[in-house]
């Protein structure tokens with residue numbers, strides 16, 4: 001008995017030593033990483049939590065933009081124990097987005113709440129998955145649904161849903177205000193439902209909260225709860241709290257809508273050969289190894305991701321653009337002139353203009369510029385995209401240790417003075433300048449002490465050592481940064497960027513993980529903006545506080561950049 005107890009004590013002590021050693025090793029590893037990353041410029045953070053409070057704030061997009069303006073195109077950030085590198089230099093962004101094998105879509109990406117929202121066990125989907133075989137299968141199968149030829153087939157739906165909204169706005173009269181941010185999200189939900197799944201959720205049949213709008217409300221509530229739960233991991237352990245229980249119910253209701261939609265789609269029977277909807281492409285997925293279709297739980301999650309990824313993003317984009325145009329009468333005048341020249345504008349002489357056609361979209365060049373300019377200043381996916389380094393790598397001559405999150409926040413990328421002239425000025429004309437989407441040629445980085453840039457990671461590490469740096473691998477002062485083996489422009493050229501130029505504007509991201517739904521989004525927002533502006537003059541309700549009031553209310557707390565109090569406007573019919 002005594003021997004047993006002594007043995008148990010020894011085992012416990014041994015285990016304790018092992019756990020402590022592992023913890024110390026882990027801590028040392030983390031500290032080494034921190035030391036390396038602290039060589040990059042970084043904002044002053046609190047000692048314990050680093051910049052957690054700044055990032056948790058609903059205006060973190062503004063904070064990140066201010067940091068980028070002060071610290072430059074690459075800087076590091078510590079969020080408690082998480083180390084991140086923020087990249088807003090377009091040449092480095094291009095490098096990150098095109099380097100597969102070294103950087104991967106972050107498993108803990110800012111969009112991972114989609115997992116808990118869309119799948120009962122939190123399995124990843126096309127949006128959140130790593131670039132693995134599952135992602136390749138779904139992306140390859142579903143991408144054809146979004147090619148321009150197939151998207152064009154859905155144009156009639158966009159017209160019909162817009163007509164519904166125009167009728168409602170007319171019915172409201174010129175003296176009642178409407179929350180256009182809410183209205184355009186409803187419209188987009190119906191567009192995605194009808195174009196992608198032959199399902200009319202009826203969210204645009206009425207703007208009032210009623211039984212017909214249950215899907216719209218449920219999707220919004222589920223998504224918001226998903227974000228809150230993801231942002232606060234403790235929530236999943238607090239199920240006894242009524243608010244958390246309600247959140248769980250919101251998730252379940254969301255999933256039920258998707259599961260019911262899947263049943264409805266399947267009940268329609270075998271789709272015809274010329275059916276090119278998203279639904280049909282999802283149903284046709286076959287696992288190459290087994291020849292089996294995706295199981296229903298994963299299919300329903302994939303259906304859900306097209307709604308969550310698409311309806312709010314496009315809806316806010318339309319609302320932000322209407323708002324920006326309404327605040328710039330000179331821009332509005334040019335948009336109206338364009339609509340007039342195409343015969344689309346409602347005027348006293350032309351109270352019933354011709355119906356918009358798909359080919360008009362390409363002719364609306366100024367309206368498109370006004371939209372791009374608002375997407376630059378108010379990018380709805382403001383947190384952009386993020387990756388994790390799978391191994392140590394060099395980025396712009398800086399050593400980035402394995403396991404570091406590389407974050408490309410779009411608000412900072414699109415609004416930093418190092419990328420744009422007068423970024424705070426709404427000027428659609430900038431988009432008619434040649435190469436407006438591309439960054440200026442990179443500035444020559446100062447050469448390292450040896451005069452030759454290191455071509456490899458090992459050389460970079462050796463160089464730091466020879467410069468008398470800490471043996472823990474810390475890099476030198478960033479002002480003597482080492483240039484990468486290949487200059488970024490050359491690297492980009494090698495990777496197929498036209499003329500070696502790299503983009504500074506990419507609201508749909510770039511590379512293989514770019515937005516699969518962008519053609520649908522473009523068709524929807526351009527058509528909707530043209531139709532709404534052709535029929536109404538939009539005037540911001542006084543209680544919104546003008547440009548300053550709305551911009552002060554913008555929030556990135558629920559991931560997309562949204563106006564906290566909506567965008568309430570008078571919709572004054574034109575004729």
Ligand code: HEM
Nearest residue numbers: 126127306309310313314317385507508509515516517521
């Ligand atoms: C203005 C509207 C939209 C914007 C600004 C936008 C932006 C983006 C961005 C930046 C990404 C990459 C996210 C990341 O790297 O983590 C993305 C991915 C994605 N988007 Fe969109 N999106 C829009 C509309 C849509 C629509 C309408 C759909 C579908 C109906 C859609 C479906 C998706 C999907 C499924 C992905 C994941 C693609 C993949 O990883 O393969 N999006 N979107």
